[in-house]
Amino acid sequence: MPKVYLSPERRPAPHAPYYGFPGVYEHDVCVEIGAYCAEALTRCGFDVMVASPNKTMQERVAESIAWKSNLHMPIHTNASTATLKEGTAQGPTVLRYGRAGGISDRACQMVYRRLMEIYPRNTHRGVYQKDEFYEIGRTPMLSIYPEIAFHDNGQDAIWIVQNKKRIAEALCKGVCDWFGVAYKEEEKPQTDYDKLVAELEDIKEKYRTEHASAQALRGRILAAIEQYDTVAK
Numbered sequence: 001m002p003k004v005y006l007s008p009e010r011r012p013a014p015h016a017p018y019y020g021f022p023g024v025y026e027h028d029v030c031v032e033i034g035a036y037c038a039e040a041l042t043r044c045g046f047d048v049m050v051a052s053p054n055k056t057m058q059e060r061v062a063e064s065i066a067w068k069s070n071l072h073m074p075i076h077t078n079a080s081t082a083t084l085k086e087g088t089a090q091g092p093t094v095l096r097y098g099r100a101g102g103i104s105d106r107a108c109q110m111v112y113r114r115l116m117e118i119y120p121r122n123t124h125r126g127v128y129q130k131d132e133f134y135e136i137g138r139t140p141m142l143s144i145y146p147e148i149a150f151h152d153n154g155q156d157a158i159w160i161v162q163n164k165k166r167i168a169e170a171l172c173k174g175v176c177d178w179f180g181v182a183y184k185e186e187e188k189p190q191t192d193y194d195k196l197v198a199e200l201e202d203i204k205e206k207y208r209t210e211h212a213s214a215q216a217l218r219g220r221i222l223a224a225i226e227q228y229d230t231v232a233k
């Protein structure tokens with residue numbers, strides 16, 4: 001089976017804060033999505049290696065080459081501002097190597113389509129060429145570089161935080177599409193005990209989702225107060 005090397009965002013906090021989510025940063029979210037994605041890819045039969053968080057981009061690419069991966073896939077979320085103000089850009093993008101219609105483009109389109117299947121808004125950012133990125137231009141194997149959505153936009157940040165596992169599974173489905181592998185759903189619970197555990201997980205997930213929304217709202221209120229204070233001075 002093909003070998004997939006996953007490389008979630010390396011830079012730790014305070015790089016890339018999530019708008020409206022105090023204490024949430026791109027690194028932690030992407031590492032979590034990477035772990036879910038590794039789980040799904042393994043279930044589908046792929047050999048998977050996940051970059052250890054402290055490795056540099058150079059070390060990751062070298063490791064991916066030494067391991068003879070068939071696909072190198074960084075995992076990132078996007079930003080349209082370099083400030084703490086809310087950005088207006090929204091939606092998934094996948095970054096490719098080389099020309100439109102080339103191998104990387106076709107593979108990236110498959111992952112992009114799977115992300116758009118679950119993304120709730122009608123954006124059209126599509127696939128872009130980014131050969132100058134180290135983990136695109138310097139990987140001799142195929143690379144697919146998803147920028148899942150914009151963490152500096154309130155609505156996108158909420159969507160990412162609430163859908164980490166679904167996003168990871170969408171990435172996995174795109175990879176399956178490219179390699180012609182059938183996507184394998186997570187096993188359905190069998191015994192009463194398993195059902196109970198699944199139900200509990202569901203409740204926990206709902207709690208986390210509602211907690212995340214409340215946190216996001218709190219962030220927006222705090223930002224508004226801060227803005228008001230600045231204007232009032």
Ligand SMILES: [Zn+2]
Pocket residue numbers: 009026075076077
């Ligand atoms: Zn990033």
